[in-house]
Amino acid sequence: MTVQSIAGPRFSWRGPSNGWRQREGRGPTLALALFILVFSLIPVGRLIVAAFEGGFGAFWQVLDAPDVWRATRNTLVVAFGSGSLALLIGVVFALILSVTTLRARTALAFIMVMSLMIAPQISALAFKTLAGPASPLLKLVGLAPAPGTPNPMLGEFGIIVVMGLHHAPLVAITLASGLASIPRPLIEAARLDGASPWQVVNRIMLPLLRPFLLSAALLAFVAGTGNFGIPALLGLPVGYVTLPTLLFRKLASFGPATIGDAAAISVLIALIAGTGVIAASLLLARSASRLETDHRIEPFWELGRWRPAVEAGVWGVIALTVLLPLASLLATSLVPAYGVRLSPSSLTLAQYVEVLFRQDLTVRAFRNSMLLAGGAALSLAVITLVSAYVLDRAKPKVKAFAFALIELPYAVPGIVLAIACILLFIKPLPLIGVSIYATPWIILFAYHARFFAIALKPVMAAMATLDDAVQEAAVCDGARLGQRLRHIVLPLVFPAVFAGMLMVFLLAFNELTVSALLWSAGTETLGVALLSLEDSGLGAEAAAVAVTATLLVLVLMLAMQMLARRLPPNALPWQALAGPDRERRG
Known part of the structure; x- marks a missing residue:
């Protein structure tokens, strides 16, 4: 909507792009174009060129x-x-949380999303320590298999189970957006006509959700295609190789000499994943525009006397698939060595002292991950503030195209982005003759490219809610762009900027897929250290690292939850899944 100021059409805040440029100058637009060029177009373009260099x-x-x-x-x-x-x-x-009168749905959604936010390699390690004859938790309750029994989590079956559980919240969040877009009057009319809750779900909601179901399936497929952490921990020990782990083995064994082959395989992975991402995006765009409404559905399935049983079943599944593996991870970290039975006499914190204070690798990895994740979060806060300001005033098609380019490095698998960064920086940079290959700067660059879209989304949502009249008055008073951003826009959108920073830090701190190929001696990240410890047979130390990282994830998510009331609706993924505006008291 165009807001006219008393000075006339020259100050129409969302007017034609030429008028906006006259008021603001080309600086912000050029800055956004530079961000997209550097973080998206150049790395991906360099990868494609290298893949087809020989025809x-x-x-x-x-x-x-x-x-x-x-x-x-x-x-x-x-x-x-x-x-x-x-x-x-x-x-x-997604259906249980959206349509039933289940209690504590926010807590359930929070735990589900936490299982997604926990790094894939930590999830894999948790299930690996839970199963098998060496499991301290199973030994504690006397259910451990006989010694020598193969760990059922190693190999194809374990990868599918752990990866499926890890990506289930992604499906639920995607469906939650579709469920929130179903018109409430449609559900109410069906209920007034005598339709049972099951009939409403089966005959009305599921047919309307078909595009969202298909897009959710495609996104889960894409996530599985590019996942590195789970196949690395559960597949490589038994020789089960996927395309991401094949890339890792080639570069780890043969080094930069195989970079051309790695580029070709990366393009193959990107083609498989990119097809799913594009199809899912098109389905979501079309279905959202068809169903979007201001009248959102509310829970209508009264569980009545069945509610305790349903709640027990739901919490039981959460306990078995999320809490029990994490408990196994904790138990493994509290014994002197992996395989020792947990008991009062064997209980020890020595592994935490070792990884947090004594061992050079893990101490350095914690420090590197803290600095790299923190640096990426802080700089992306500034970048996203400027970018969201420009995109909020762009035409819808321009905005959609620009955001698609920004999201490109996040949409492709992380291992593909890592290969692109190696290709881009393996030679000294033009003009300045400096190389950042095998330095922390290449990891920091990759984090900027990968998490730009993650940091931008909440800021764009907050920017869209601002009252243009406040900024219009500042323009009339002669305030410059920098002054408005610093004194007006930033204070109003700061909660969203801070939430984006926390999300970037949370994802980057435990990241493995990108840094697995970009680290060098002295620049190991936490994910690399965990993989190295597990590969060396130091399972208890690896579990201590994983538990510490998981506690940090929990603390950061709780910090974001404290900001929830100051953020746009459904800005947090568990908030969107639980539907706090629809939640009822039991």
Whole structure:
């Protein structure tokens, strides 16, 4: 909507782009264009050039290899299998949280999303320590398998189960947006006509949710295609290789000499994942525009006397799939070595003292992850403030196109972005002749590219709620852009900026997929340290690192929850899943 000032059309805040440029100058627009060019277009473009440098024949020769075909087959199997499991669990939980009178739905949604926010390698390690004959938790209750029994979580089955559980909240969050868009009068009319709650769900809601169901399935498939942490911990020990872990093994074994082959495989991964991302985005855009309404549904399925049983079942699933594996991780971290039975006599905090204060690798990894994640969060706060300001005033098609480019490095698998960064920085930078390859700066650059879209979303949502009249008055008083951003816009959107910073820090602190290929001696991150400890057979130390990282995730999520009332509606993923505006007291 255009807001006219008393000075006339020259100060129309959301007027034509030429008038805006006359008032603001081209600086913010050029800054946004530079961000998109540097963080999105140049890395992806360099990857494509490297993949086809020798022509299509050379590109196909790399892909037409037995190990690539085998890894492709494994990737598709685990992506389809885990995606199906994630879809089943995510649909059930999304419906239960949205349509039933279940109590404590915010707590349930919070725990579900926490399982998604926890790094994939930590989830894999938790399930690995839970199963098998060496499990301290199973030994405690006398249910451990006989010594020598293979760990059932290692291999294809374990990867599918853990990955499916890890991505189920992603499906639930996607469906929550569709459920929130179903018109409430439609549900109320069906109920007045005598339709039972099951009939409303089966005959009205599910048909309307088909586009969201398909897009959720595609997103789960894409997430499974690019996942590195879970196949690395559960697949590599038994020789089960997917495309991301194949890339890791090639570069770890042969180094930069195989960078051309890695580029070709990266393009293959990007093509598989990109097809799903584009299809899911188109489905969500079309379905959202068709169903969007201001009359949102409220829980209508009265559980009555069945509510205790339903709640016990829901919490039981959460306990088995989220809390029990984390309890196993905690138990493993409290014994002298992995495989020792947990008891009062074996209980020890020595592993925490070792990884937090004594061991150079883990102490350095904590410090590096803290600095890199914190640096990315702080600088992205400034970048997103300027970017959201520009995009909020852009035409809808321009805004959509620009955000799609910004989201590109996050949409492609992290391992693909890492290869792109290696290709981009393996030689000294033009003009200045300085190389950031094998330095912390390459990891920091990758974090900026990967998490730009994550930091931008809440700021854009907050920017859209601002009253333009306040800024219009400042323009009339002669305030410059920098003054308005610092003294007017930033104080109003700061909670969203801070939430974006916390989200970036949370994701970057435990990140492994990107840093697994970009780290060098002295620049190890927490995810790399955990993988190294587990690979060296130091399971108890790895569990202590994982528990510490999980506690940090919990603290940051609680901090964001404290900001919830000052953020736009559904700015936090668990808030969108639980639907706090629809929640009722039991």
